Amino acid sequence: MKRSEAYHIAIFVFGMLACMVHASRAQAIDPGTSRPVPDSTYIEIAYGRQQAARNVAALSTVHGDELSTLFSTNLGNLLSGRLAGLTVMPQGYEPGLAAPRLLGRGIGTFAGGTAPLVMVDGFESNFEQLVPEEIETISLLKDAAATAVHGFRGANGVLLVTTKRGRHAPLQVQFDTKVGLGTPFHLPEFLGAAGYATLYNEALANEGRAARYTEAQLRAYRDGTDPFFHPDVDWYGQSLRSVAPINTHQLNFRGGNDVVHYFGLLSMMNEQTLLKRTEKLSDNTTNSGYRRYNFRTNIDVNLTKNLTAMLTLGGSVEDKRNPGASETSSLFGAMSVIPPNAFPVFNPDGSYGGNSLFSNPWGDMVEKGMYTSNGRTLQTSLRLRHKLDMVTPGLALSAAVSFNNFFRNFSIKSRTYERFALSQSAAGDTVYTRFGQNTSLQGSENESEQWRNVAVQGFANYDRDFGAHGIDIMLMGNYDSYTVSGDAYPYKHVGLGGRFNYAFNQTYLIDFSASYMGSENFAKGNRFGLFPAVGVGWVVSNEPFMQANRLFDRLKIRGSYGLVGNDVIGGNRFMFDQAYRYSSAYYFGTGNASISAIEEGQIANPGVTWEKEKKFNVGFDAALLGNALQLSADYFFNHRYHILASPNRTIPGFFGMDLPMLNVGEVHNRGVEAIVAYHGRHDRPFGYGIRFIANYANDRIVAMSEELREFGYQQTTGRRIGQPFGLEAIGFFRDEADIANSPLQTFTTVYPGDIKYRDQNNDGYIDDADYAPIGNPGSPTFWASLHPSFRYKGVDLQFLLHGVAGGSLYRSGLAYHAFQDNGTVARIAEGRWTPATADRATYPRLTATDNQNNYRYSSFWQEKSDFLKLRNVELGYTLSHLPEAVGIRSARVFANATNLFSWGTSGPEDPESNTTATAYPAMRTFLVGINIAF
């Protein structure tokens, strides 16, 4: 075991122990935290529900109510640190574009897709546009027993989203409204004009070149007395405001009687971006922001005594608008590049500043045009369920059809505008040099994209107890067709599936499940596959010999083993067919006429098949202290095989064509998960509860037909998926003697203060052969969260701490690499190497031109991305027992914060995402609100 693994496991064990000790002294629990699941309740599983007591599969669940204490326009982000086994990796923070990468139990493939299958109310669809208030539960199905009925779509895990439905109860109406603001977690810090000019002179001097800025100019930058010819522009301050307003409102009602159960919701969410409001300044721009309306009507009707119809209708409408371009990325990119003294925002005559190298970010916001989009999601399904107790008790048939649709139309209008560079003529006159010209807005009004998914399902269920023998059988058939604009052919699946669950005395449990599925992406004859799984459970606490024990209220040991697959295999679609493609043209004739040329594409793999995974899982669930303390732990080992890889090791180049992708790759992925939760009773004035979740998943590439590398350390096989390779930085060169005595760095001539690299193969040269594994991939292996909640009378307080480890982040680009591409210089460059600071330098020698040695991919620019975040805090006060005359059952006022603090990495980037520091920043949000129940 490597040291880092031992370290993670040590934290994990320590955390568990601490939590157990802590929790055992606890007295009560807040209703918000993890509720115990009574054995008699039903839980959501793949294509159905099951008695919790009879479940043998590994799954973890979070309730929608728990998610409403955080804020993100994307529901996926709210799952961070909530579901054991689910890793959420933010990929950006711009409102409306904040879709995270989700991983169920880590990564199992280096070629195929890694995202879990998402099922909303039994049908494949997006869930990220939903709001917490319409969610009943979200569950991650993890092992083979849980996912086998999803066949070759289940290997990455299945995220099961269940929306709220009505129930047999009087009408309950809930209304809440929240207002607040977001503020950037970090923004990159750049030097002002004086600092820039001083360091630029130093960089020039390091290259033996004359200084560009005279002493008088430096003085002018320091004084700031000449804002036009010696400007000092902070583009972030010019273009961004310090806070971005947020507000959300929602109204839902829920109830039902013998005939109808209903749940309805309306919600509105509005998040503005950090960009300053520009609409009042020009007709060529728009204010930047994102707004979404959600609605839901879930109605269950008992048509007859035995026939129920369930109508699910959920939808959303979203508006997004940005000045200049569809995303803010180019604007943020520009702001992080331009030297502060390049040009003023406005020239003395009021025109925009600019030069030949850079556009004016503020001008781009105000004058360059606008993007507006309107997206509509509609998720509908109708399910009929017919109880056939008259045929035999416990038998039911059901059928369901679903239509999911997403449609977005958008318009991009753009124009160019004039910028002027200032200079002074010999006579002292101010000379304006124009760049760009003013044009009118041009663009298309109606661009659109859409995708839609049609699915049909039929079920037969048989659920009956014969004395001590409990039987629960499900058989099903389904097909779906998924059309995505831009893809010529729809994606289709057909499947049959079933589950047989048997319980003896509610103590010995066995569960067989299987599916037989086909997909359009494979050759006839290779289309269908069988995916079986078996799970067993032993409820030890039900045994007579355990009846005397006082420790366990419940103890279940479970295990499962089975085969699932992943049909998102990577590579071209229809790989079984030899593809031919048009390539660049050739020319014939005395007039060089172009003749289109066709060429053989990558060699077909007629036997191409899906990835397969053998999943092994063993775990236990226990309840102690009168069901107040819940423990659960799982160990898993997943062996993924038939991963697509090119046979780079075996097929020689004289084969003459791009090598086919063959199903020859293998990955091992193993890990553990644990949940410790303590929850007390409600009847005391003071209560608290706590939940601790920890999980670890680590993968290894076992086989990928990789070519043999000259130096073993350059092999990817045997390492984690995504392992970065780079040079190992071992400090800065002290002096010329140090350079002379070190291996020759071949990228360019090096000088004292340049980064020194390790000669991995000891050949006396630092070159491409010295690229070796450095650090970790971007994805973490471990995370843990601690979620305590307290209540005293009407006051409640809860927070969520989330720690992540096992990944690396990499620093490249202008926020770190000084003066590259004529760019600016970040504050971290102040720690640069100079002969005087050789002992304490934290940054290499400055150079004004692109440095071929220092800015190579190396460990110098890499850091562990381990961090601990205070993800969420919420403080609330509940007014109950209100006079009936008020008409309000209860009211709660609250304030909460998302991403309040972070400990870990030092730089301006967000350690969670691998986005660069120069993208839209990670946000810290504060909201206050009121929730009223009628």
Next chain:
Amino acid sequence: MNHTLSIAWCAALLLLSSACNTDFLDKAPGIDVDENTIFSSQTEVETYIAGMYLQGVHSMLGLHTQVAGVTSARFGTKGASDEAELGATWADEQGWNSGSLSTTSVPYADYRYHIRWAAIRRANNLLARVETVPGVSAAYIGQVKGEAQFMRAMNYFEMLKRYGGVPIVDKVLTSGDILETPLTRNTFAEVVDFIVADCDAAVASLPNQYPGEMRGRATKGAALMVKAKTLLLAASPLFNTAAPYLSFGAHTPLIGYGNFDAERWKRAADAAKAVIDWAPQGSIRLIDDQGVDKNYKYMWEVHDNAEIIFENKHAPLRRTYHYPFLGILPASIYGGYGGTSPTLNFVKRYEKKDGMPQTWDPAGGNDLQQKYAELDPRFAQSILYNGVRLNTEYPRIETFQGGAHVADCKGGTWQRKFVPDILSNNTGAIPHNYIYRLADALLMFAEASNEYSGPTADAHAAVNAIRARSGMPDLPAGIDKDAFRARVRNERAIELVFEDNRLWDILRWQIAEEDGVMKGAIWGIRIHPIVGSDEYRYEPYVFEERSFPTRMHLHPFLQAEVDKGYLVQNPGW
């Protein structure tokens, strides 16, 4: 009610059963092309043939284009021999000069390794399938087969000169073929015979000429050129010897014949003669009607002129900021990438107009412009030197110290050849990227017949024809075999400069390790204005010491390829 229900369930069952219909998962008809589409008509086959040329025809100039995922070279082999020094210190070709070719990365040695096999695969497919195309004439089938055989032969020749023997692949391989009957390297002799057989077959079926719109397709003459070049290579000292450049034990047949046979020179001479004899049928002749100081430039500048036997037609219009011009011109002329600077070692090879060698004082002299003016007219048509005009935008080239165009100019001059007059800031040009021309055949004939039977009158006549059209006097009559060899080798260097020939000639003659060729001191000149005079002073200096490990006579195979177990690595690597 129950009635309604039964109907509902029947409907549900129907919906599901429609999915069980096996067609549901079939791919709907679409626009995708498959192999049967390609061989369904002549029109479709023509696109496939265009693709074969795209992949199969290499480039003399560094075009830096991407074809089938392979990006071609930026500069070409000129910077890897004594012809020139590249201003771009980062150029892959510098690896030849420092002797640091590597077995782990492709570009230094042979970026076309993989795409050549792709072209051969395509040629094999055409040979196998063209007869199945409905409604095409026998003549068309013969022509296409000839083109495929030519393409296969030319690509094998390009590998033969780099690697020696390589596996002979004469059919479309499947991955099963590879694993079941592994191919290994064929001997040098087998590959020579394979190329010759392909060329003979192609010559029999290819036309002498095409109509104008098909210019660029392989003719009889192109196939004859491949044969001549192959047999000349086979007769050359590197391969036609009992003592290979490095000992290779039992594998010796992979890198040469393992014996000397003078008859190989005879075959080479005959093959070159065949090109010369065929030329009139293809309307091919030396360009000799533009004036003795313009014929040569006309030949390299004007597209599809009468001297060109086969050319790469791939490059569309290129501007000053595109390759190949970026790889030829320095930063100071149209912002090129470092420029190509001919070395003094090479400039010394230009004779004076009277046929005598020019004298270059190692201590320098005050008569540089005078010396330039005395040189072979081809010098001014190939090389851009101090004081001359390039075009209206660069009316005077200054490579003297402190001059406008001296940066990176290690040799003291720049390359002019292949920069057409039409090129300017506002006007692009289609690069003239020929592969084979008649002058090469004449020089091959002269070289081979001298080796076989001494400097015959025919051999003299062949060389003199080339000299005469550029205003140079005949070679002295009566020189002996060794002297003639030296003169014909020098003539090849001058006539074919920058044409991707010099490096391969040096290797096959085994002269790379002679001082100043690819090893040892490489010289340039520093030029200084002389106050009060139009003359300039030149000072020779050594700008680089090059090294040439003997193993570089043949390329290494990529180590990753060798590790797959089919190929024996060449000696020394």
